Amino acid sequence: xxxxxxxxxxxxxxxxxxxxxxxxxxxxxxxxxxxxxxxxxxxxxxxxxxxxxxxxxxxxxxxxxxxxxxxxxxxxxxxxxxxxxxxxxxxxxxxxxxxxxxxxxxxxxxxxxxxxxxxxxxxxxxxxxxxxxxxxxxxxxxxxxxxxxxxxxxxxxxxxxxxxxxxxxxxxxxxxxxxxxxxxxxxxxxxxxxxxxxxxxxxxxxx
Amino acid sequence: xxxxxxxxxxxxxxxxxxxxxxxxxxxxxxxxxxxxxxxxxxxxxxxxxxxxxxxxxxxxxxxxxxxxxxxxxxxxxxxxxxxxxxxxxxxxxxxxxxxxxxxxxxxxxxxxxxxxxxxxxxxxxxxxxxxxxxxxxxxxxxxxxxxxxxxxxxxxxxxxxxxxxxxxxxxxxxxxxxxxxxxxxxxxxxxxxxxxxxxxxxxxxxxxxxxxxxxxxxxxxxxxxxxxxxxxxxxxxxxxxxxxxxxxxxxxxxxxxxxxxxxxxx
Numbered sequence: 076x077x078x079x080x081x082x083x084x085x086x087x088x089x090x091x092x093x094x095x096x097x098x099x100x101x102x103x104x105x106x107x108x109x110x111x112x113x114x115x116x117x118x119x120x121x122x123x124x125x126x127x128x129x130x131x132x133x134x135x136x137x138x139x140x141x142x143x144x145x146x147x148x149x150x151x152x153x154x155x156x157x158x159x160x161x162x163x164x165x166x167x168x169x170x171x172x173x174x175x176x177x178x179x180x181x182x183x184x185x186x187x188x189x190x191x192x193x194x195x196x197x198x199x200x201x202x203x204x205x206x207x208x209x210x211x212x213x214x215x216x217x218x219x220x221x222x223x224x225x226x227x228x229x230x231x232x233x234x235x236x237x238x239x240x241x242x243x244x245x246x247x248x249x250x251x252x253x254x255x256x257x258x259x260x261x262x263x264x265x266x267x268x269x270x271x272x273x274x275x276x277x278x279x280x281x282x
Numbered sequence: 283x284x285x286x287x288x289x290x291x292x293x294x295x296x297x298x299x300x301x302x303x304x305x306x307x308x309x310x311x312x313x314x315x316x317x318x319x320x321x322x323x324x325x326x327x328x329x330x331x332x333x334x335x336x337x338x339x340x341x342x343x344x345x346x347x348x349x350x351x352x353x354x355x356x357x358x359x360x361x362x363x364x365x366x367x368x369x370x371x372x373x374x375x376x377x378x379x380x381x382x383x384x385x386x387x388x389x390x391x392x393x394x395x396x397x398x399x400x401x402x403x404x405x406x407x408x409x410x411x412x413x414x415x416x417x418x419x420x421x422x423x424x425x426x427x428x429x430x431x432x433x434x435x436x437x438x439x440x441x442x443x444x445x446x447x448x449x450x451x452x453x454x455x456x457x458x459x460x461x462x463x464x465x466x467x468x469x470x471x472x473x474x475x476x477x478x479x480x481x482x483x484x485x486x487x488x489x490x491x492x493x494x495x496x497x498x499x500x501x502x503x504x505x506x507x508x509x510x511x512x513x514x515x516x517x518x519x520x521x522x523x524x525x526x527x528x529x530x531x532x533x534x535x536x537x538x539x540x541x542x543x544x545x546x547x548x
């Protein structure tokens with residue numbers, strides 16, 4: 076019964092095995108945070124397989140469910156250790172756009188990788204982004220967009236953040252986003268795939 | 283969905299030949315390949331062989347040499363079913379009996395065996411007046427059967443009602459009648475339903491197309507089990523795809539598993 080086996084079971088989406096291993100490791104005295112780390116390693120592998128097309132979206136969703144089940148077991152044991160995470164990220168689909176598939180994938184992977192993700196949902200007005208960043212002190216803000224017509228909303232939201240003196244890094248994500256769009260709206264990073272988003276987070280929070 | 287593999291049936295001329303020749307290897311090959319395709323039951327029928335009882339005994343023993351997949355004893359003759367139950371290995375209450383009906387002769391012969399061994403059973407909606415033409419008459423026979431079995435203390439979870447599909451070639455409304463029977467039997471009696479697929483397309487060209495869509499619509503009407511050819515990749519693909527569509531395959535796990543094992547054919 077090892078952490079490696081747990082990471083592998085997570086990557087293979089073997090739900091029963093994951094739960095069994097989490098319980099076993101806990102019972103055997105492994106630190107809960109190390110168990111979480113192993114689960115995250117497995118989730119990272121799930122993300123990789125999704126990126127390469129080996130896994131399908133429904134399997135990514137299943138991975139999220141398995142992770143949730145495992146965390147339900149671990150949570151009571153984690154409270155004593157202060158829910159540690161790698162950093163806080165505020166994320167949402169910008170005003171005027173209600174697409175959330177891409178955003179949800181990134182949220183799932185970011186949570187899996189150990190970030191504290193505050194998901195504002197879709198059609199999020201700039202004021203809500205500003206408020207959330209103020210309240211959480213998030214060092215990274217993710218803005219998702221699918222409609223090209225919502226480019227203005229990206230620019231407005233980033234300007235609103237800056238106007239309030241908030242200098243959190245901003246990653247914009249969407250299928251049509253590129254370097255030109257990034258420069259035009261004043262973002263710090265852009266992401267086309269979910270793993271681009273994870274890379275941006277890793278740069279901001281140092282892995 | 284519960285799949286009953288139909289290949290070991292003496293009504294199929296080629297299969298009857300290998301049975302009458304007592305070609306154990308050929309019979310076992312059909313058994314093993316169906317089991318590998320994922321069937322839950324293997325139908326065994328020797329009604330078209332010379333001595334049904336003797337061939338049934340041989341067939342049961344021969345098949346059970348190579349697979350533990352439970353058998354579905356397919357006969358109208360009580361003495362044949364009794365013999366099969368006697369010689370079968372393993373848990374006899376796992377054996378599916380195919381079938382009883384409300385015909386007096388079948389009830390007298392087969393029902394005592396069902397009760398003695400507490401086997402799952404397929405119940406046909408037919409009585410001594412023949413196969414009814416209307417939905418109402420079939421439901422009424424199903425109701426009488428459910429009442430009778432309940433009175434005998436039988437576990438109704440083990441009952442699979444077959445509302446007996448008649449060919450479209452005879453009347454174009456026959457499939458619709460059947461779908462309605464599936465829904466109504468489930469709604470009124472909360473018992474399971476089952477069907478074979480080939481009757482519907484009798485004397486039509488390209489029968490497999492009709493059978494496949496028939497299966498899909500039956501499943502959409504809540505059918506629990508089907509007697510089919512599990513070596514037909516397209517029909518098995520239909521089963522997997524419809525289960526996904528009907529919300530019975532969380533996260534598409536089974537669909538994707540079948541995909542990765544290269545079992546899906548479009």
